[in-house]
Amino acid sequence: SSSPSSTSSSSSSSSSSKTIVVEKKVVSEEIIQQKKALPVFSARKALVENVNKHSTVIIISETGTGKTTQIPQYLHEEGYTNKGVIAITQPRRVAAVSISKRVSDEMGVELGQQVGYSVRFDDKSSKDTRLKYMTDGMLVREAMLDASLSKYSVIILDEAHERTLNTDILFGLLKKIQKKRNDRIKQLEKEEQEEETKQDPESSNNNETTIQKIKPKISPLKIIIMSATLDAELFSNYFDNAPILYIEGRQFPVQIYYTNELQKDYVDAALVTVLQIHLQYLNNETIKSEEDENGGDILVFLTGREEIENLEKLLIDRIPRLPEGCKELLVRPIFAALPQEQQMKVFEKSPKGSRKVILATNIAETSLTINGIRYVVDTGVVKSKIYNPKIGIDSLNVIPISKASARQRTGRAGREFEGKCYRLYTQSTFENMDDSSIPEIKRSNVANVILQLKTIGVHDILGFDFLERPPLPTIKKSLEQLYCLEALTDQGNLSELGKKMAMFPLDPMYSKTLLKSVEFNCLEEVLIIISMLSVESIFFIPKDKKQEVESIKKIFFSPEGDHITFLNVFREYQRVKGSLEWCFNHFINIKSMTKVINVFEQLVKYCISIKLKIESCENDFEKVRKSFISGFFMNVAALQPDKKYKTMVDSKEIHIHPTSFLFDIKPQYILYNELTITTKAFARNVLPIEPSWLPEICPKYYGSRPIPQDQNSDSSLNTLNQFTSADDN
Ligand code: ADP
Numbered sequence: 001s002s003s004p005s006s007t008s009s010s011s012s013s014s015s016s017s018k019t020i021v022v023e024k025k026v027v028s029e030e031i032i033q034q035k036k037a038l039p040v041f042s043a044r045k046a047l048v049e050n051v052n053k054h055s056t057v058i059i060i061s062e063t064g065t066g067k068t069t070q071i072p073q074y075l076h077e078e079g080y081t082n083k084g085v086i087a088i089t090q091p092r093r094v095a096a097v098s099i100s101k102r103v104s105d106e107m108g109v110e111l112g113q114q115v116g117y118s119v120r121f122d123d124k125s126s127k128d129t130r131l132k133y134m135t136d137g138m139l140v141r142e143a144m145l146d147a148s149l150s151k152y153s154v155i156i157l158d159e160a161h162e163r164t165l166n167t168d169i170l171f172g173l174l175k176k177i178q179k180k181r182n183d184r185i186k187q188l189e190k191e192e193q194e195e196e197t198k199q200d201p202e203s204s205n206n207n208e209t210t211i212q213k214i215k216p217k218i219s220p221l222k223i224i225i226m227s228a229t230l231d232a233e234l235f236s237n238y239f240d241n242a243p244i245l246y247i248e249g250r251q252f253p254v255q256i257y258y259t260n261e262l263q264k265d266y267v268d269a270a271l272v273t274v275l276q277i278h279l280q281y282l283n284n285e286t287i288k289s290e291e292d293e294n295g296g297d298i299l300v301f302l303t304g305r306e307e308i309e310n311l312e313k314l315l316i317d318r319i320p321r322l323p324e325g326c327k328e329l330l331v332r333p334i335f336a337a338l339p340q341e342q343q344m345k346v347f348e349k350s351p352k353g354s355r356k357v358i359l360a361t362n363i364a365e366t367s368l369t370i371n372g373i374r375y376v377v378d379t380g381v382v383k384s385k386i387y388n389p390k391i392g393i394d395s396l397n398v399i400p401i402s403k404a405s406a407r408q409r410t411g412r413a414g415r416e417f418e419g420k421c422y423r424l425y426t427q428s429t430f431e432n433m434d435d436s437s438i439p440e441i442k443r444s445n446v447a448n449v450i451l452q453l454k455t456i457g458v459h460d461i462l463g464f465d466f467l468e469r470p471p472l473p474t475i476k477k478s479l480e481q482l483y484c485l486e487a488l489t490d491q492g493n494l495s496e497l498g499k500k501m502a503m504f505p506l507d508p509m510y511s512k513t514l515l516k517s518v519e520f521n522c523l524e525e526v527l528i529i530i531s532m533l534s535v536e537s538i539f540f541i542p543k544d545k546k547q548e549v550e551s552i553k554k555i556f557f558s559p560e561g562d563h564i565t566f567l568n569v570f571r572e573y574q575r576v577k578g579s580l581e582w583c584f585n586h587f588i589n590i591k592s593m594t595k596v597i598n599v600f601e602q603l604v605k606y607c608i609s610i611k612l613k614i615e616s617c618e619n620d621f622e623k624v625r626k627s628f629i630s631g632f633f634m635n636v637a638a639l640q641p642d643k644k645y646k647t648m649v650d651s652k653e654i655h656i657h658p659t660s661f662l663f664d665i666k667p668q669y670i671l672y673n674e675l676t677i678t679t680k681a682f683a684r685n686v687l688p689i690e691p692s693w694l695p696e697i698c699p700k701y702y703g704s705r706p707i708p709q710d711q712n713s714d715s716s717l718n719t720l721n722q723f724t725s726a727d728d729n
Pocket residue numbers: 038061062063064065066067068069070098099101102347366367368369370371
């Protein structure tokens with residue numbers, strides 16, 4: 001929509017006559033009009049005034065009013081970026097990437113220049129970047145390098161209602177930083193005044209040291225909290241009664257339908273519903289206005305990539321068999337692992353005479369606003385991380401959404417015109433839902449948080465000013481886990497190993513594995529495996545070639561585990577120098593492999609920066625397996641006579657996930673990286689282990705007792721009482 005034409009603006013620096021040419025693209029009239037039509041546009045003046053006046057401001061409005069895209073631009077135009085960078089945090093990387101792209105288009109600049117983004121393993125920002133969209137996790141990491149986040153003049157915590165772990169941590173960190181910066185400024189002002197009164201007024205002009213002192217390179221920090229839900233009091237109270245601004249959005253009525261009975265298979269129910277909606281259109285039932293001539297798009301909420309891809313396949317299968325006269329139905333998936341160009345497709349307007357059906361995770365609930373939606377199909381479920389502090393393990397579970405989420409999802413159908421929402425659950429299911437979701441900090445492992453806070457210099461975790469504190473048993477268990485990982489000393493301080501672990505943008509279990517592999521001389525293999533595990537799927541499976549793919553996969557198979565199988569794929573990929581033909585013939589997803597290489601190279605850089613020796617163990621994979629035990633010693637299970645697995649730490653029944661290469665083999669003892677709970681608890685990324693390795697490699701956890709195959713879980717809990725109580729005080 002915008003054609004590049006270059007207007008150049010020159011700025012000359014004093015030392016040379018170099019001219020900086022800023023490439024600017026023409027911003028289309030359509031975009032200019034769209035910006036003005038957003039509800040936030042008329043609130044601009046009030047917004048800016050409040051930000052000028054108060055150090056912290058809370059902004060509440062419905063989704064789609066223009067908060068995320070517009071407010072940073074307003075502040076940029078008001079000059080806030082002259083004093084520093086504006087950071088806008090997002091809970092999800094997809095949102096950070098796609099919104100920064102949109103904003104760079106709106107400003108007519110190249111993404112990565114004035115507008116950029118920064119997400120884990122992918123940084124598109126430069127020294128010129130003034131508006132930086134980033135995941136909340138990346139900002140926490142930046143605080144580990146610069147504890148006062150001095151390059152930022154404004155930090156916007158967006159999507160605060162989501163209450164992600166990292167956003168919650170940022171609440172505490174930013175409050176501290178704001179105070180620290182203000183105190184420093186006051187102190188400098190005081191010193192300045194004292195200097196002045198000491199000075200002889202006539203000679204003061206010549207005193208150069210004074211001039212240097214009164215120009216401190218420190219500016220106050222503005223904090224803006226943006227949220228889509230109305231419970232802003234919590235945020236306001238936390239920030240000394242910061243003002244709350246409400247921006248009115250637009251909302252048209254949405255008719256809600258429930259199912260009469262419980263749906264066993266909600267993916268199938270979603271398929272039927274989408275097709276029904278589309279067939280109604282054939283009968284012209286729903287065409288009400290001209291702007292609506294496409295019949296309006298459909299948005300389906302699912303829990304994750306696998307479901308999305310399933311429904312996509314089912315739909316693509318059915319579409320050719322729709323009755324004559326049916327308009328075209330375009331299927332548009334969106335989830336984090338999808339390549340960016342494909343993600344952006346959800347925003348493209350459906351061509352005349354067609355409609356799109358968007359299959360999304362809850363990314364589309366509040367983070368992303370897609371225009372043109374008239375129908376929402378809500379499965380009523382979400383994938384959520386749940387922590388069991390008794391055993392210290394996180395798992396991903398599919399759980400019912402909250403009433404607040406259900407209402408948000410419904411609202412997506414009524415942004416531009418009247419809409420309909422099909423809830424694939426009964427009315428009584430809705431009535432039994434929780435009012436709102438439990439914040440992540442109350443349901444996750446906080447080992448990583450503790451490691452990060454300690455690196456930033458917050459040693460007293462229990463005394464940290466949390467917006468809401470994690471449950472005490474969780475803090476204790478996470479401290480214990482860090483201690484067993486040898487990241488903390490007996491006194492609860494960061495160990496040398498712990499400091500190194502915190503350097504890596506990885507969960508502590510992974511960073512421990514990586515660092516330990518140095519001792520086993522297999523860092524190269526472990527780096528490769530961790531990179532391979534960072535992408536969701538290495539193989540792509542065309543739906544008519546399932547058998548063929550299965551036989552190809554066998555080429556790479558190793559009985560020593562999924563990890564080694566992935567390693568084999570990577571080595572082969574390297575050997576053929578990433579040949580496209582080879583990838584194609586082996587059903588290897590080229591985009592995934594490109595990402596793997598990128599992650600691998602970045603991890604290598606971190607390793608080099610702390611002078612780790614990158615050695616290879618060739619084919620001595622026992623070393624690799626042992627390295628993984630050093631990080632994942634809690635994720636282990638033993639095969640039972642009934643062919644089911646029981647976890648070693650709490651004797652829960654689990655199963656190897658069907659996608660694992662070991663699904664049929666069923667080794668006696670296994671280690672796994674992840675537990676996903678859907679209908680059953682499934683272990684993913686599995687490798688066989690020897691139980692005798694556990695006390696050998698993790699004496700802190702397994703040393704004091706026999707191999708805990710059939711032991712009661714509670715015996716593992718009291719190992720560290722002395723240590724945890726020491727940190728409680
Ligand atoms: P809020 O943060 O208040 O929910 P946003 O600033 O995200 O609102 O969205 C404002 C508008 O920008 C919406 O109408 C949305 O459709 C539009 N928008 C955002 N990203 C894109 C994109 N990539 N392409 C087209 N429109 C977009």
